Amino acid sequence: MRAKTRRADPKLLTGTHFMNGDEACAEGAVAAGCSFFAGYPITPATEVAERMSLRLPQVGGVYIQMEDELASMAAVVGASCAGARAMTATSGPGFSLMMENIGLAAMLEAPCVLVNIMRGGPSTGLPTLVGQQDVMQARWGSHGDYEVIALSPESPQEAFELTLEAFDLADKYRTPVMILSDEVVGHMTEKVVIPPPEAIGGRSRRKRKPGKRGFVPFAPGENEVPPLVFAGEGYHLHATGLTHDDHGYPVITPDAQERLVQRLVRKIRDHTEEILRTEELYIEDAEVVVVSYGCSARTTREVVERCRQRGLKVGMLRLITVWPFAEDRIRRLAESERLKAFVVAEINSGQIAYEVERCAQGSVNTVLAGFMGGRIFTPEELLPIVEAALK
Amino acid sequence: MIRKLVSQQNTAPERSGWQSGHGDHPLDRFLKEGRIPHIWCSGCGIGIAFTAFVRALDKGQFDTDGTSVVSGIGCSGRAAGYLNLDTYHTTHGRAIPFATGLKLAKPELKVVVFSGDGDLFAIGGNHIIHAARRNIDITVICINNFNYGMTGGQGGPTTPLEARTTTTPYGCAEHPFNLIYMAKAAGAAYVARWTVLHTYEMRDAMIEGMNKRGFSFIEIVSPCPTGYARRNKLGSTLDLMRFYRDNSYLAEELDPENTALPFQGRVAVGKFVDKEKPTFMDMWDGCVVSKARKR
Numbered sequence: 001m002r003a004k005t006r007r008a009d010p011k012l013l014t015g016t017h018f019m020n021g022d023e024a025c026a027e028g029a030v031a032a033g034c035s036f037f038a039g040y041p042i043t044p045a046t047e048v049a050e051r052m053s054l055r056l057p058q059v060g061g062v063y064i065q066m067e068d069e070l071a072s073m074a075a076v077v078g079a080s081c082a083g084a085r086a087m088t089a090t091s092g093p094g095f096s097l098m099m100e101n102i103g104l105a106a107m108l109e110a111p112c113v114l115v116n117i118m119r120g121g122p123s124t125g126l127p128t129l130v131g132q133q134d135v136m137q138a139r140w141g142s143h144g145d146y147e148v149i150a151l152s153p154e155s156p157q158e159a160f161e162l163t164l165e166a167f168d169l170a171d172k173y174r175t176p177v178m179i180l181s182d183e184v185v186g187h188m189t190e191k192v193v194i195p196p197p198e199a200i201g202g203r204s205r206r207k208r209k210p211g212k213r214g215f216v217p218f219a220p221g222e223n224e225v226p227p228l229v230f231a232g233e234g235y236h237l238h239a240t241g242l243t244h245d246d247h248g249y250p251v252i253t254p255d256a257q258e259r260l261v262q263r264l265v266r267k268i269r270d271h272t273e274e275i276l277r278t279e280e281l282y283i284e285d286a287e288v289v290v291v292s293y294g295c296s297a298r299t300t301r302e303v304v305e306r307c308r309q310r311g312l313k314v315g316m317l318r319l320i321t322v323w324p325f326a327e328d329r330i331r332r333l334a335e336s337e338r339l340k341a342f343v344v345a346e347i348n349s350g351q352i353a354y355e356v357e358r359c360a361q362g363s364v365n366t367v368l369a370g371f372m373g374g375r376i377f378t379p380e381e382l383l384p385i386v387e388a389a390l391k
Numbered sequence: 392m393i394r395k396l397v398s399q400q401n402t403a404p405e406r407s408g409w410q411s412g413h414g415d416h417p418l419d420r421f422l423k424e425g426r427i428p429h430i431w432c433s434g435c436g437i438g439i440a441f442t443a444f445v446r447a448l449d450k451g452q453f454d455t456d457g458t459s460v461v462s463g464i465g466c467s468g469r470a471a472g473y474l475n476l477d478t479y480h481t482t483h484g485r486a487i488p489f490a491t492g493l494k495l496a497k498p499e500l501k502v503v504v505f506s507g508d509g510d511l512f513a514i515g516g517n518h519i520i521h522a523a524r525r526n527i528d529i530t531v532i533c534i535n536n537f538n539y540g541m542t543g544g545q546g547g548p549t550t551p552l553e554a555r556t557t558t559t560p561y562g563c564a565e566h567p568f569n570l571i572y573m574a575k576a577a578g579a580a581y582v583a584r585w586t587v588l589h590t591y592e593m594r595d596a597m598i599e600g601m602n603k604r605g606f607s608f609i610e611i612v613s614p615c616p617t618g619y620a621r622r623n624k625l626g627s628t629l630d631l632m633r634f635y636r637d638n639s640y641l642a643e644e645l646d647p648e649n650t651a652l653p654f655q656g657r658v659a660v661g662k663f664v665d666k667e668k669p670t671f672m673d674m675w676d677g678c679v680v681s682k683a684r685k686r
Binding site: 233327 | 461471472477488490683
């Protein structure tokens with residue numbers, strides 16, 4: 001700890017800190033009551049694991065460094081099934097290995113949090129340098145159909161806040177939740193204010209335990225989500241990665257598949273509006289809206305401010321929730337008379353631009369400001385693209 | 392609105408495969424209602440090992456609320472789904488890391504991994520050696536039938552030299568693992584091997600393993616009549632039982648290095664390792680938490 005802290009509750013380091021985005025993720029997790037972390041060292045996400053290895057034994061949790069990322073994610077799903085708030089952290093190559101058991105978490109509806117500090121790819125790519133190229137992998141990376149929630153912080157402060165919130169979303173929707181951070185935000189050291197306990201509030205995971213008599217573990221409950229129950233509570237539940245019925249038993253039929261997969265998709269898709277968080281800057285009268293997220297939004301913010309100083313009607317839509325996608329918001333903006341174009345500023349070859357174009361199709365143009373990574377793009381690089389879109 | 396899913400049906404389908412007659416057998420309390428008969432072929436050894444496990448739960452008086460079974464993928468992996476405990480049928484090879492998470496998040500749970508040789512030693516090979524090294528307090532029951540049964544009898548890391556499988560039509564040309572030698576070398580606290588002929592020994596080894604503090608590994612040599620035995624013309628399961636009777640020998644004094652299982656060779660059985668060693672959680676509490684709390 002480098003700054004003033006109040007040491008009352010070891011779970012919550014209330015106070016003002018100077019810490020990087022990776023450490024802020026870890027603190028957000030600990031504040032949320034995360035008690036299990038399994039991971040594997042990887043640049044630029046290692047600091048998350050390092051901090052968890054320091055912090056978890058102080059707060060009654062368990063940290064384990066697994067033999068690889070396959071095992072890390074499997075252990076996280078196991079810990080989740082035993083009732084722990086569980087997390088892992090990784091970057092591109094490790095994220096690829098985790099895909100297998102992200103699918104298992106989606107199928108078992110095991111709430112968990114996965115931090116991906118994105119670096120440049122493909123393959124080993126740029127271990128120490130930034131990229132935002134895992135956005136589509138976060139959405140579609142594991143085989144089969146499912147939906148996930150992914151949040152993208154633009155600062156260490158937001159990394160703290162979103163990681164904290166991610167655990168609640170994971171519980172509410174019984175799904176893996178991803179923090180799609182990036183090397184710039186992960187390694188950037190800034191002021192992080194950790195609020196007092198009363199501002200965080202009690203984090204109760206479920207209102208009450210369901211009764212055991214006639215309990216059907218995967219019957220849809222509130223929001224189509226089955227109630228949370230854990231190993232060792234006497235429910236004697238079976239959970240399988242096979243297509244299963246409401247009882248959790250394998251049923252290999254088209255009917256069971258239709259019912260299960262529709263529910264896995266709909267429990268998130270149909271609640272997009274409740275999950276979705278965006279930040280809007282000068283949107284009301286904008287002729288060009290720059291869509292951005294994570295570290296890219298920092299450059300975008302600067303560009304939008306410079307445009308406004310010159311009287312140019314440019315706004316920003318920042319995706320705090322990347323998945324599920326803000327499609328209604330984009331569609332409504334696209335339908336407005338004054339909007340000339342979307343510019344999508346991201347450090348990849350157009351992963352979110354595809355989504356924006358899909359939602360804006362037929363109404364306005366979508367322009368990609370795509371950078372391949374290794375560094376964050378400068379305002380001078382983005383500005384001419386925005387100016388061209390205004391014409 | 393492409394993304395709006397049109398619901399084909401909203402009601403839960405009829406339970407398929409649901410069987411009546413539950414409760415007729417005194418051990419039915421360990422089985423999930425309606426799930427038997429199982430999927431295993433007639434003559435398969437997994438059912439015998441499964442029964443031994445159920446008898447171990449009974450004789451060992453293990454608490455059904457506090458015992459959890461994790462399986463990987465394959466024929467043996469289906470065992471979890473029949474047990475009236477908290478059971479998890481996970482991804483291929485990952486039963487052990489999943490069980491590691493389950494155990495460490497709730498150390499009071501008794502966690503058993505019930506899976507096959509391909510799942511645990513091919514795709515999951517890296518995990519088993521590390522779980523043994525860390526001495527995670529779980530019990531691993533490995534059904535070794537020398538091939539991949541679920542996918543139709545392919546060769547794997549335990550297929551003996553010269554043995555025929557669907558992917559070794561000219562005979563297996565790869566050296567197999569000796570599972571108990573590997574488990575010992577990786578640091579397991581308890582290592583035993585029995586065949587499915589040894590129903591009582593197998594049951595008692597399971598009880599012993601589950602009561603052992605630390606990583607326990609039990610290999611169960613088992614016939615696969617549909618896959619391995621048929622392609623190698625080994626006869627029926629009854630023939631293989633006779634083979635186990637005539638060819639297994641108690642070898643507890645033997646170094647596991649000398650207990651390899653050559654093609655239709657003699658089968659060394661017994662308990663090969665039973666030692667005290669601090670578990671992962673012992674070390675975590677003693678060497679990590681105690682220091683962390685002082686900071």
